[in-house]
Amino acid sequence: MSYSERREKVYAWMETEGINLVMLQDNEDRRDSAVRWLSGHPADAVLFLSSDRKALLVPWDINMAQLYASCDMLIPFTAYSLDPVNALLDATYNLKTPAGGKIEISSVTSYPDFLRYVEKISDYDIICRKDGIKPEIDRLRMIKDDDEIRVYRALSVFTNQVMDDVEKNVREGVLRTEVDVAIFIEYTVRQQGCDGTGFPTLAAGPGRSFGIHAFPTYTSAPFAGPGLSILDFGLVMHGYTTDVTMTFAREPLSARQEKNLGLVIKAYDLALSKVKDGVLCRTIAQAVDMFFKKSRRSMPHGLGHGIGLQPHEAPFLRSRADNEWHLAPGMIFTIEPGLYDPVEGGCRFENDVLLTENGPEVLTESRIVRM
Amino acid sequence: MSYSERREKVYAWMETEGINLVMLQDNEDRRDSAVRWLSGHPADAVLFLSSDRKALLVPWDINMAQLYASCDMLIPFTAYSLDPVNALLDATYNLKTPAGGKIEISSVTSYPDFLRYVEKISDYDIICRKDGIKPEIDRLRMIKDDDEIRVYRALSVFTNQVMDDVEKNVREGVLRTEVDVAIFIEYTVRQQGCDGTGFPTLAAGPGRSFGIHAFPTYTSAPFAGPGLSILDFGLVMHGYTTDVTMTFAREPLSARQEKNLGLVIKAYDLALSKVKDGVLCRTIAQAVDMFFKKSRRSMPHGLGHGIGLQPHEAPFLRSRADNEWHLAPGMIFTIEPGLYDPVEGGCRFENDVLLTENGPEVLTESRIVRM
Numbered sequence: 023m024s025y026s027e028r029r030e031k032v033y034a035w036m037e038t039e040g041i042n043l044v045m046l047q048d049n050e051d052r053r054d055s056a057v058r059w060l061s062g063h064p065a066d067a068v069l070f071l072s073s074d075r076k077a078l079l080v081p082w083d084i085n086m087a088q089l090y091a092s093c094d095m096l097i098p099f100t101a102y103s104l105d106p107v108n109a110l111l112d113a114t115y116n117l118k119t120p121a122g123g124k125i126e127i128s129s130v131t132s133y134p135d136f137l138r139y140v141e142k143i144s145d146y147d148i149i150c151r152k153d154g155i156k157p158e159i160d161r162l163r164m165i166k167d168d169d170e171i172r173v174y175r176a177l178s179v180f181t182n183q184v185m186d187d188v189e190k191n192v193r194e195g196v197l198r199t200e201v202d203v204a205i206f207i208e209y210t211v212r213q214q215g216c217d218g219t220g221f222p223t224l225a226a227g228p229g230r231s232f233g234i235h236a237f238p239t240y241t242s243a244p245f246a247g248p249g250l251s252i253l254d255f256g257l258v259m260h261g262y263t264t265d266v267t268m269t270f271a272r273e274p275l276s277a278r279q280e281k282n283l284g285l286v287i288k289a290y291d292l293a294l295s296k297v298k299d300g301v302l303c304r305t306i307a308q309a310v311d312m313f314f315k316k317s318r319r320s321m322p323h324g325l326g327h328g329i330g331l332q333p334h335e336a337p338f339l340r341s342r343a344d345n346e347w348h349l350a351p352g353m354i355f356t357i358e359p360g361l362y363d364p365v366e367g368g369c370r371f372e373n374d375v376l377l378t379e380n381g382p383e384v385l386t387e388s389r390i391v392r393m
Numbered sequence: 394m395s396y397s398e399r400r401e402k403v404y405a406w407m408e409t410e411g412i413n414l415v416m417l418q419d420n421e422d423r424r425d426s427a428v429r430w431l432s433g434h435p436a437d438a439v440l441f442l443s444s445d446r447k448a449l450l451v452p453w454d455i456n457m458a459q460l461y462a463s464c465d466m467l468i469p470f471t472a473y474s475l476d477p478v479n480a481l482l483d484a485t486y487n488l489k490t491p492a493g494g495k496i497e498i499s500s501v502t503s504y505p506d507f508l509r510y511v512e513k514i515s516d517y518d519i520i521c522r523k524d525g526i527k528p529e530i531d532r533l534r535m536i537k538d539d540d541e542i543r544v545y546r547a548l549s550v551f552t553n554q555v556m557d558d559v560e561k562n563v564r565e566g567v568l569r570t571e572v573d574v575a576i577f578i579e580y581t582v583r584q585q586g587c588d589g590t591g592f593p594t595l596a597a598g599p600g601r602s603f604g605i606h607a608f609p610t611y612t613s614a615p616f617a618g619p620g621l622s623i624l625d626f627g628l629v630m631h632g633y634t635t636d637v638t639m640t641f642a643r644e645p646l647s648a649r650q651e652k653n654l655g656l657v658i659k660a661y662d663l664a665l666s667k668v669k670d671g672v673l674c675r676t677i678a679q680a681v682d683m684f685f686k687k688s689r690r691s692m693p694h695g696l697g698h699g700i701g702l703q704p705h706e707a708p709f710l711r712s713r714a715d716n717e718w719h720l721a722p723g724m725i726f727t728i729e730p731g732l733y734d735p736v737e738g739g740c741r742f743e744n745d746v747l748l749t750e751n752g753p754e755v756l757t758e759s760r761i762v763r764m
Contacts (some may be wrong), residue, residue: 051501051707053422059630064608083693085735090608100693121620130422133507134500134523152505205576212572217609222589234454237435237461238588281713322454322533334421342474381420 023169023260025062026094028162028176032060033075035158042123042156043146044071049082052130053323055331056159058261063091068099068109080109080325106141113148121145129156160336164328165352171376173262174354178374178385180214181264188253189391192246192270200225200240203253211257220256220263221333227251228272231367234323234360246270246393250279250367261331265356266386267372272393281371282319282361283390289313289359290371293325293339297357297375297382301349307341310359320359326356329374353377356387394540394631396433396463399533403431404446406529413494414517415442415526420453423501426585426702429632432460439470439480443488446538471682478513485517485607487693492516500527508746510512518569519559531707535699536723542747544633545725549745549756551585552628552635559624560762563641571611572626579678582628591627591634592704598622602640605694605731617641621650621738632702637757638743643764653690653732654740654761660684660730660740664710665695668728668746668753672720676713681730697727700745725756 036044046069048057057069066082076094081087084098084187095116102108110125126149127139139148166174184207191197197206203225212218226236228249236252245251251270256263271283289310296306307325314321326339337347337355352374360370374386407415417440419428428440428450445710447465452458455469466487473479481496490496497520498510510519514597537545555578562568568577575594583589597607599620616622622641627634642654660681667677678696683693697710708718708726724747731741745757 065606085603086605086608088735098693100691119566129505130503132501133504135519136504150504169548199496201580205580208579209572212611212613215613218593218611232456234457235436237457238581242583242586306661320471322469342476361453362456364459 023062024167025060029060029071029077031067031162032071032155032159033073035155036071036073039147039154040124041126041155042073043114043117043119043125043371044111045106045125045127046071046155047106047128054128054130055261056156056163057072058209059159059163059331060119061091061093063087063093066099067091068106070110070113070117071121071264074117076117078113078117080113086176099342104113104245107138110139112141114319119146122147124149126150126155129154158186163330164336165350166330167352170262170330171352172263173260173356174374174376174385177216177257177259177262177264180211180216181266181374182387183214184210184257185266185268185386185388188268190387192391193393198244199242200227200230200245201242203245204240204255207327208256213260217258217261220258220265224252224254226368232362232364233368234362246272247389248272248274250275250283250369252370254266254370254372256329256333263329263333264374264386265333265372266374266388267360267370268369268388268391269369270393271369276366278363279369280367281317282363282366285314285317285319286359286361286369286371287390289321290357290373293359294375294382294384296358297349297377299349299351299377299379303339303347303349304343304345305339307339307345308340314359314361320361321360323360326358328353328355330351330354349377351377351379394433395538396431397539397625398745400431400442401446402533402597403442403526403530406445407442407444410525411495412497412520412526413444414485414490414496416440416477416484416496416498417442417526418499419476425499425501426450426632427527430530430534430702432462432464434458434464437470439477440464441481441484441488443490445488446578447488449484449488451484468671478509478637481510481514490517492647493518495520496741497521497526497754500525534701535707536721537701537725537747538723541633541701542723542725544631545635545745545747545756548587548628548630548633548635550584551587551630552637553758554585555581555626555628556639556757556759557624559639560760563762564764569615570574570613571598571601571616572613574616575611575626578626586630588629588632591629591636595623595625597739599738601731603735604739605733617643617762619643619645621646621740623739623741624712625741625743626708627704628698634700634704635745635757636704636743637702637745637759638729638731639759639762640742641762641764642740647737649734650737650740652688653734653737656685656688656690657730657732657740657742658761660692661728661744663757664728664730665746665753667747668720670720670722670750674708674710674718674720675712675714675716678710678716682712685730692731693733694731697729699724701725720748722748722750
């Protein structure tokens, strides 16, 4: 991956904004995959980017960083007793940040932590704003580069193969329970050289498919018995995840179950027909909300979301009035309409879509499996 | 679980502090298991606790909440377009918070979000402080109640059984790769009625055990070949997780590998010998750091941590000067010394310990497996 090219884009933005130093942190309490996207380091670390185009990584696990990270400098976080304020103080020294300069910290920094930075780093102007480095990096990450698109093409082939295998094994009665299905996926993907699954696989049989995100994610309950079962999973390679949902519909189905399945498929087609360069994501999501509303249904979640190093990232296909994302070539996102009923169970249909210069290309081949 | 008793403790604290309304949020960006601990709801939600002893839950998935939550009022989060500020505004109305009253929001609220609360909820005094509701709940959660200790006793039996089964199957050559071991655990626990694993199982063969947290967490690489392999996992029941680490040491071992194994076992014994009511956690961790230092080794992580609804929670057994936790009966925590070498690999030995009125009771039976 072209980490230095990505950093170059951030440096250019820093120049425009007059920012001398940017600090990003990925840790257990608060993951920030921007650190990996900019440095290659896949685990807990603080990343400093300096306006003179130097990147300093402060990883918790220095052995790991020596294998994975691609930065100008490495200092173990343990040298600062894992205190990011200490790390920042030393970074201003190592990166020669001019006194009085502007240091931007992540917009997710808590209010009490922000006060501590301001108190301890008093020689600098500490900036923490909603519309700063975070949305800028989100914007950059939305448009996948050639390396990323190559990963997604390969990953989609694996994902489609796994869906075929799951369907075959469920039909043949080899996979009978939620745990059977989830474990089959977990095992298969690692055998095929993927890094794993992108989020806990949701395998919900007819008794549990009413949940948007089934809880627990899978159990020893039967899967794909009469009614509606949901399987939602993603495969990971180089940190990037796919995200697909299949619904298994086994007869006998109630009229309401049939109706919901039909509505979900129509909603998917409606959404896909509206995917093109420049479209406001909100309008697609609102069209689907309106479509469901006409049938007196409502979808309790967004229509879709970007995928990448995070299973949910920009752009978001949501109907909220404050959603200002527009589609553009290079974006990879899900379309996943779903309906959930405490009695009838739930159904969701989700594929991953790459928007190319020539329109949408559906990368994955999810399906409603009729049994 | 006794959710109303737990809330009563928080209400009493609110009274002392003069707080009229507390708001806690659990969502994908920032998990807060305090919501589950106080309401029973295991998924995304906002929880409001009012000084007149009313609990209002605003869950994303209302169907799920109707099954799991135990609160006085339920309103779906979708009614507020998933905007916590809107939910808070309405909560002040529904819970009749007196104008000018004090509303405490979580200390992890970001600085930009804090500014938005202050702007939008101008009739109230919005409080966001490090030493407020969060550490108070952390303190309450540290001491496990009888229900929780009962869960941990049962869960430890399962965990020990799984460790026995893994050791047997590794010795017999049935489990040969990292993925074999991790998947065996995942499958077994759900068959036995556990909810799953508490965190991604770390299974690292000799080539990857140098990492504190192996990355990826497990692969198709060989496990338990010559040298040091690490297996770190936890089982979950009712949301509570155990956390154990076994090291598999297969001959031939280098002198340095033997030395590190011996040091880790001695460090564990040293730590356990210091566990008693009232001890400052920092002093135990510092004693272990000092012990390693004498042999010119250093441990890049804390000595241990509380376990519960989160795999890492208070008290923390760390040597940092600002660590002020003291041990007390009812606490359940790990002791997990480890050493990591980029060439020789890593070893870690971790058990879960309950401190009773009569001293430490080691709940789990982890081990260094010699092969």
